[in-house]
Amino acid sequence: MLDQCFALLWIIGKIICVLVPVIVCVALLTLLERKVIGAMQVRVGPNRNGIAGSLQPICDVLKLLAKELIIPSKASRYLFIIAPVLALAPALAAWAVIPFTNDWVIANVNAGILVVFAMTSLGIYGIIIAGWSSNSKYAFLGALRSVAQVVSYEIAMGFTFVGVLLAAGSMNLREIVLHQSGGIWHWYFLPLFPLFVVYWISAVAETNRAPFDIAEGESEIVAGFHVEYSGIMFGIFFLAEYANMILVSALAALLFMGGWLSPFAGIPYLDHWFSWVPSVLWLVLKMSFFIFLYFWMRATFPRYRYDQIMQLGWKCLIPVALVWIVLVAVAVQMGWIFH
């Protein structure tokens, strides 16, 4: 009994070690996003609080915490309150199987990639329930849009996972990364390039970020599914969205960019010079690149129209992914690559 308690505490400790950095990252990202997009659009961005606006996230959180929580009188009360939690919980739960280095992982499960996929697909319930329980037209429209979008892009995303696990021969994220060891040319983004592109596009769509942010669509339906939320409940949605972004970026790094592996492995001299870098730093760098890509896309592309999103998902991404899976399967079976 006592050792069970210790085991539980140990697990909780590990969870805290993962989640606290994630949440801190979210806070920093909100600032970084505004700065990066500001720079891209030749603006200054937040610069009032702290040095160059560095205290802005803390101010934001304090403001959200201090605001009144408003529950619309016609809303389904309990569902309305539980929706933000449902959005956040899967986004954080999926971190359990993400390996940060060769042995830094909370749960090294066989079907790690499936766990992540299952968790990201659960996240949609927060949006649906928020949209429905608010009893508001805009929220409802936002929820409907987001359901259609997420269900469509989940298929394409699932196919890219299939391609990766065909290549790696395993669903364990750690083994997938280890399969890519041996140098940058062994990373899967090269042989699986179409799948990599499909993954990234559907990942952006899955997280409802620009240019696929029709679920929020502030110029059409105010703020979409969370239009009725205020204060920290809105803040939790915000947190969930950013946690999902980081998760998806981490997954992109793990599946296609060799995770914590050094990009200089196998290259003479460079390999040696960079051997002091802790492997987790490589993963963080790769994740940062993908997160930067998020901001870049948001600053660059206008929002897709609903039918264009459907067209892109069903008529472009899914066929591409399917064809490439067949090719990968043939290549693996014939033993051409991915031994």
Added chain:
Amino acid sequence: MAPLPIPDILFVIASVALITSAVLVVTIRNPVRSVLSLVLCFLFTTILWLLLQAEFLSLVLIFVYIGAVMTLFMFVVMMMHVDKRMLSEKFVSYLPLGVGLLVVFVGLIVYALHHHNFTKAAYVMPHFPANYHNTESLGAVLYTHYVLAFEMASVILLVALLAAISLVFQGRQSGKSQCVDKQIQAKKKDRLVVIDMKSEAP
């Protein structure tokens, strides 16, 4: 102190919750909440399956049923206009029949399942080593032993797709886009009818 039998505790919690949410699916009047209860049902089923170490099936249940099928279901149900009054009327009038059938079914099964089917010895939790690959073994069976059934199921899905489209698809509609040819070819006589009529006092 003896270690807690955690799998057993989880089993009891998940099963009780599963049955409760299954009952709620039927008894809740609001269709959206009913669907949500069904989602909960699936969720507790995945816990039960995880206890049986069927991790592939339980995860697939999450992302196929909960993540895709039920969200689409939800999509439809949310847009459906249900007259709740009518629902409750029907509910009451069919209640005796429903209860009767329930009694008959449960009675039959209780009669048929003798107590010896319920001993704990009959149900042993499987225990596989940690390196046991559920997915791999499932795939191996699915593509050899049950390949015919597997392919038949895929044809059924094709039929469902085809049937749904053929019932709903009304032919290609051009939407709101302009057809320049038609606009150019339009003549005055196609659009305009001049009627002779007497002038009237306002």
Added chain:
Amino acid sequence: MTVDTLMNFVPITPELFLLVMACTTLLLAAFVRPNSQACYFLSQLSLILTAVLVVHTFFVSDQGMTVTAFHDMFVFDYLAMLLKVTAIVVVFFSLLYSRSYNADRPMSQHEYHVLALLSTLGMMLLISAHGLLTMYLGLELFSLPLYAMVAMRRDSFRSVEAGMKYFVISAVGSGLLLYGFSFLFGVTGSLTLTDIAHHIAGAYASHDALLLIALVFSVAGIAFKLGVVPFQMWVPDVYDGAPTSATLFVAAAPKLAAFALMFRLLTHAMSALQAEWQVLLIVIAVLSMLLGNFSALVQTSIKRLFAYSSIAHMGYMLLGLIAGTSLGYTAALFYVISYAIMTAAGFGVILLMNRQGVDINELDDLKGLSTRSPWLAFIMLLVMFSMAGVPPLLGFIAKVQLLEALVQVHLIWLVVVTLLMSVVGVFYYLRIVQRMYFEEPVTEEKIHYRLDTGVGISLNGLLMLFLGIFPDALYVLATHAISG
């Protein structure tokens, strides 16, 4: 002699071919104009080729032996060969008669043909199914397209309603069947009929009530699909509401597949429970004959009349299984094949009478058919006489065999009931004949039909006469199929 290999794809060649052709037709449908007939011709061609392939595979590749494949989940024997060929031929005729009917109505014709092909594929797989899993999947595969075909007339509310009813009620039936199968699997721990039969034969001494539950639910599920009392309520509504072409499709070929399902499940897997299922089937058969015949008496719609008569006929067919001898099984097989032929011809005539904008549905629409089209009236006369069991037509021989089988097992009271019900049946069949020949037509308009459909319906009608006079041809096949 049985040959079993794991991945033996030879016995399933016809099914694979049909699947490929169905997909080809589907692709073709995407590229041709809506009123093009290309899909129709391609489907008919695929059906003919599939039938040839069935015969070829059985006699040449398998050398006339019973072959099981896919771990005993699939069996290709004489019975399967016979039923598959019959089902394909009946589907061929159904599509032939439906062609102009469908073209004149707002239905997705291309999809109709693809769905018909896929449904036929389902029937073939069900006919060959030798495991619970393949049985259930085959059943779903052949019924799923039917729901869509029934609901396909978008302009008609009744069609959509019928499709919905059919779908929901069939889902209940499937549920019962699956429930029964799950018990069967739970008790025996196996999915293949051979293993289940072994297990039941061994374990029966303990008189397991679970087996009885499995039996009851499976029979109930199949009864749903066959449309017999007490699960017949969908039949009249679906027959009536569906477009007549879909009614023909639902009415004829699926009965063959459902027969195969019932026959294999009851006599192969559960032969040790014969005494139990006999009682069940007797109740079902007697009630079906009573309800079917007496309700048919008061119908004013042709389709509803056919619906109730189909309930009665399925009741007759069950008599053969009740007898429980190979003579009885042969008679049941013979009966179900003759019923499919007769139904195809009957609905064929009705379909040919339809024109654009005119739906033939009432009995009065048949008035004076003999003056409007003597040949069609004659074929309808053959159908009616055959269904009523008048010599020398096919229906007569089929019924005589059933009664003979019953007499052999000393179920005389059942024979008496059957005879009485047949007399009731004669009454409403003759009422149709009387309308066709002895009443003034409502319109004098002649009935025009295409030459190929005319040839088809003539062949179909004369086949009833031919097989009635020379039943040996079919009888030998049926005997062979049952005795293996």
